[in-house]
Amino acid sequence: xxxxxxxxxxxxxxxxxxxxxxxxxxxxxxxxxxxxxxxxxxxxxxxxxxxxxxxxxxxxxxxxxxxxxxxxxxxxxxxxxxxxxxxxxxxxxxxxxxxxxxxxxxxxxxxxxxxxxxxxxxxxxxxxxxxxxxxxxxxxxxxxxxxxxxxxxxxxxxxxxxxxxxxxxxxxxxxxxxxxxxxxxxxxxxxxxxxxxxxxxxxxxxxxxxxxxxxxxxxxxxxxxxxxxxxxxxxxxxxxxxxxxxxxxxxxxxxxxxxxxxxxxxxxxxxxxxxxxxxxxxxxxxxxxxxxxxxxxxxxxxxxxxxxxxxxxxxxxxxxxxxxxxxxxxxxxxxxxxxxxxxxxxxxxxxxxxxxxxxxxxxxxxxxxxxxxxxxxxxxxxxxxxxxxxxxxxxxxxxxxxxxxxxxxxxxxxxxxxxxxxxxxxxxxxxxxxxxxxxxxxxxxxxxxxxxxxxxxxxxxxxxxxxxxxxxxxxxxxxxxxxxxxxxxxxxxxxxxxxxxxxxxxxxxxxxxxxxxxxxxxxxxxxxxxxxxxxxxxxxxxxxxx
Amino acid sequence: xxxxxxxxxxxxxxxxxxxxxxxxxxxxxxxxxxxxxxxxxxxxxxxxxxxxxxxxxxxxxxxxxxxxxxxxxxxxxxxxxxxxxxxxxxxxxxxxxxxxxxxxxxxxxxxxxxxxxxxxxxxxxxxxxxxxxxxxxxxxxxxxxxxxxxxxxxxxxxxxxxxxxxxxxxxxxxxxxxxxxxxxxxxxxxxxxxxxxxxxxxxxxxxxxxxxxxxxxxxxxxxxxxxxxxxxxxxxxxxxxxxxxxxxxxxxxxxxxxxxxxxxxxxxxxxx
Numbered sequence: 001x002x003x004x005x006x007x008x009x010x011x012x013x014x015x016x017x018x019x020x021x022x023x024x025x026x027x028x029x030x031x032x033x034x035x036x037x038x039x040x041x042x043x044x045x046x047x048x049x050x051x052x053x054x055x056x057x058x059x060x061x062x063x064x065x066x067x068x069x070x071x072x073x074x075x076x077x078x079x080x081x082x083x084x085x086x087x088x089x090x091x092x093x094x095x096x097x098x099x100x101x102x103x104x105x106x107x108x109x110x111x112x113x114x115x116x117x118x119x120x121x122x123x124x125x126x127x128x129x130x131x132x133x134x135x136x137x138x139x140x141x142x143x144x145x146x147x148x149x150x151x152x153x154x155x156x157x158x159x160x161x162x163x164x165x166x167x168x169x170x171x172x173x174x175x176x177x178x179x180x181x182x183x184x185x186x187x188x189x190x191x192x193x194x195x196x197x198x199x200x201x202x203x204x205x206x207x208x209x210x211x212x213x214x215x216x217x218x219x220x221x222x223x224x225x226x227x228x229x230x231x232x233x234x235x236x237x238x239x240x241x242x243x244x245x246x247x248x249x250x251x252x253x254x255x256x257x258x259x260x261x262x263x264x265x266x267x268x269x270x271x272x273x274x275x276x277x278x279x280x281x282x283x284x285x286x287x288x289x290x291x292x293x294x295x296x297x298x299x300x301x302x303x304x305x306x307x308x309x310x311x312x313x314x315x316x317x318x319x320x321x322x323x324x325x326x327x328x329x330x331x332x333x334x335x336x337x338x339x340x341x342x343x344x345x346x347x348x349x350x351x352x353x354x355x356x357x358x359x360x361x362x363x364x365x366x367x368x369x370x371x372x373x374x375x376x377x378x379x380x381x382x383x384x385x386x387x388x389x390x391x392x393x394x395x396x397x398x399x400x401x402x403x404x405x406x407x408x409x410x411x412x413x414x415x416x417x418x419x420x421x422x423x424x425x426x427x428x429x430x431x432x433x434x435x436x437x438x439x440x441x442x443x444x445x446x447x448x449x450x451x452x453x454x455x456x457x458x459x460x461x462x463x464x465x466x467x468x469x470x471x472x473x474x475x476x477x478x479x480x481x482x483x484x485x486x487x488x489x490x491x492x493x494x495x496x497x498x499x500x501x502x503x504x505x506x507x508x509x510x511x512x513x514x515x516x517x518x519x520x521x522x523x524x525x526x527x528x529x530x531x532x533x534x535x536x537x538x539x540x541x542x543x544x545x546x
Numbered sequence: 547x548x549x550x551x552x553x554x555x556x557x558x559x560x561x562x563x564x565x566x567x568x569x570x571x572x573x574x575x576x577x578x579x580x581x582x583x584x585x586x587x588x589x590x591x592x593x594x595x596x597x598x599x600x601x602x603x604x605x606x607x608x609x610x611x612x613x614x615x616x617x618x619x620x621x622x623x624x625x626x627x628x629x630x631x632x633x634x635x636x637x638x639x640x641x642x643x644x645x646x647x648x649x650x651x652x653x654x655x656x657x658x659x660x661x662x663x664x665x666x667x668x669x670x671x672x673x674x675x676x677x678x679x680x681x682x683x684x685x686x687x688x689x690x691x692x693x694x695x696x697x698x699x700x701x702x703x704x705x706x707x708x709x710x711x712x713x714x715x716x717x718x719x720x721x722x723x724x725x726x727x728x729x730x731x732x733x734x735x736x737x738x739x740x741x742x743x744x745x746x747x748x749x750x751x752x753x754x755x756x757x758x759x760x761x762x763x764x765x766x767x768x769x770x771x772x773x774x775x776x777x778x779x780x781x782x783x784x785x786x787x788x789x790x791x792x793x794x795x796x797x798x799x800x801x802x803x804x805x806x807x808x809x810x811x812x813x814x815x816x817x818x
Contacts, residue, residue, distance in 0.1 A: 062810070
């Protein structure tokens with residue numbers, strides 16, 4: 001509200017002859033705006049922000065969903081900190097949930113139960129917090145997919161992609177530290193897996209685990225340590241990174257899909273002030289409302305079922321939250337017996353190998369913009385979003401990555417897939433192992449072919465028009481179907497994309513062809529060998545005549 | 547400002563006619579309570595009536611005939627076992643009552659493990675068969691009624707359940723996968739005596755929990771807990787099958803993010 005008031009006041013501060021004397025209200029806002037501006041020079045920034053243009057396409061709002069769910073997380077989380085006690089001191093539960101009465105548990109778990117059963121609104125806040133967290137990571141994921149498949153990570157936005165990726169990882173870390181706090185059976189099982197992974201590192205593993213847990217797992221300090229990470233360190237870094245992310249977004253401006261009047265040097269859409277801001281404000285409440293609606297009708301993390309953490313029991317169906325699922329799945333897909341004996345010690349790689357694969361996968365995602373830029377040798381700025389089909393190799397790589405991730409993700413619920421579809425858990429595991437490799441490959445190949453086919457179809461449509469379904473008999477007795485030409489607006493969408501060709505190997509300044517050059521040429525050929533060029537002006541014109 | 551004003555406020559609707567006296571409401575509630583209470587009492591007496599030990603003088607001889615007709619092809623005429631089914635000497639009344647009461651026997655094996663189905667015999671016939679199996683050799687007897695009342699300590703039961711059962715049946719009794727397509731079934735809706743009998747006899751891939759391991763009173767506590775979670779739905783709202791984070795994750799992707807994406811499409815489609 002005040003922001004809107006300030007802008008109007010600030011932008012109309014230039015002397016214009018106003019006929020009617022200003023009302024007391026507008027005089028007041030004017031004065032306040034002036035006061036603030038004289039001390040902060042903020043009007044320039046507000047003006048700049050107020051004129052930021054947002055393209056009108058739904059997929060550009062996914063990042064907003066992430067921000068709004070983050071706000072829901074901050075608000076509900078603040079409530080929770082008022083009542084949560086991050087201590088592992090043993091207490092006897094005396095709250096109102098009958099099946100846990102008198103049970104010995106940590107103060108952390110007891111306070112989480114109190115929030116759930118004995119503090120007014122506590123359960124709702126817990127559920128808002130947790131559901132919003134799931135939505136937060138999910139919307140970041142979808143937002144990243146949008147950016148990836150439209151090539152919006154290309155110059156000048158590579159750095160922002162990296163920052164966005166860091167945000168994604170931070171969000172996962174926030175989630176993990178968060179669901180480990182209540183110190184119930186499920187969260188303890190999750191920590192036990194982390195403990196196992198750390199201990200799986202040769203030589204330093206056990207020591208590192210002792211360092212983390214302050215002694216033998218589970219120890220008595222881990223909840224306090226996670227709490228510091230969860231409510232202070234990680235959110236601080238996350239908010240800072242988010243600030244930079246948004247700032248860069250304003251500086252770089254949005255990409256947009258190709259269309260008439262849309263060029264690489266403009267953005268067509270609505271300015272932030274006032275229309276977009278109003279829409280965005282409304283959208284915030286829609287997202288918030290959806291979260292609260294879900295949180296008030298659907299249970300999430302029923303910690304009262306799990307009971308206090310105790311290293312001996314593990315429940316059937318123990319899974320991490322969805323965003324950690326891919327890591328759990330990777331562990332589940334390792335075939336048995338990946339270990340060997342050396343120097344009288346058994347070395348196991350059944351934990352290290354999946355961790356390395358996941359690490360590699362994440363690093364590839366993080367640096368993808370630089371990898372692609374190197375392969376294409378493209379140093380230009382790009383502000384027009386690619387239609388996924390117009391970058392077949394990239395889209396295929398993306399589809400392969402999505403499949404790879406999805407299979408790992410599904411593997412985390414292999415037991416539930418088995419019971420619910422009446423399959424054997426071994427069968428499910430083998431099938432997923434095969435899918436992880438062959439499914440990923442198949443996704444790559446199929447997607448690439450589909451993209452090329454779609455491009456070919458576009459080309460056909462541009463050159464020959466759309467089949468109208470109207471059959472005409474020619475005087476000679478011949479039948480033809482009338483093709484209707486596209487109008488210029490539709491055509492624009494189909495022809496305005498860039499054409500790449502495989503790089504030629506050229507000697508460098510010293511007249512040598514370096515190994516780097518050769519590797520690059522190989523990759524470039526892989527990228528652009530199969531391609532369909534956009535229809536050129538010449539082709540179009542000659543098309544008009546036949 | 548308003549161009550088309552809504553319908554003029556009509557005068558408050560007449561409610562005087564036919565208005566019930568507050569006493570009528572009270573009376574209605576009272577009648578409702580008595581009726582449901584009565585029905586409940588009736589239902590629970592009929593439930594005990596089906597307890598074969600009480601109403602029916604079970605006869606091992608009748609049971610032997612039924613056995614010869616329905617079970618002997620697998621378990622052998624004298625129940626000493628064949629290649630198709632194990633010997634029933636010493637499995638006890640508890641085992642027979644569990645297998646027959648949950649409809650597992652006569653076995654109709656289709657998958658990797660015999661599953662429960664609607665019982666094939668009447669309560670009397672089951673009692674006869676149980677008496678026959680019990681007469682073969684000593685074995686675990688039918689549970690005493692006082693352990694089946696679900697009035698023990700839910701918190702002790704919950705703790706025992708988490709330690710002894712949750713690894714197969716899931717903390718909320720939602721069931722879980724075992725190897726080779728076998729599974730531990732979900733426990734909601736299983737009768738108290740069948741829970742007790744399952745613990746003492748350990749059907750198929752379930753271990754036996756003898757009285758030395760879990761005392762009868764502790765078994766009663768476990769039953770109390772299972773009945774508690776069955777009768778008290780999740781305080782947090784729909785429980786999504788109590789499957790934990792997997793169903794939560796699916797829910798947020800499909801319904802949460804799905805709804806929000808639909809909303810973004812709608813907003814972006816609005817003209818400014």
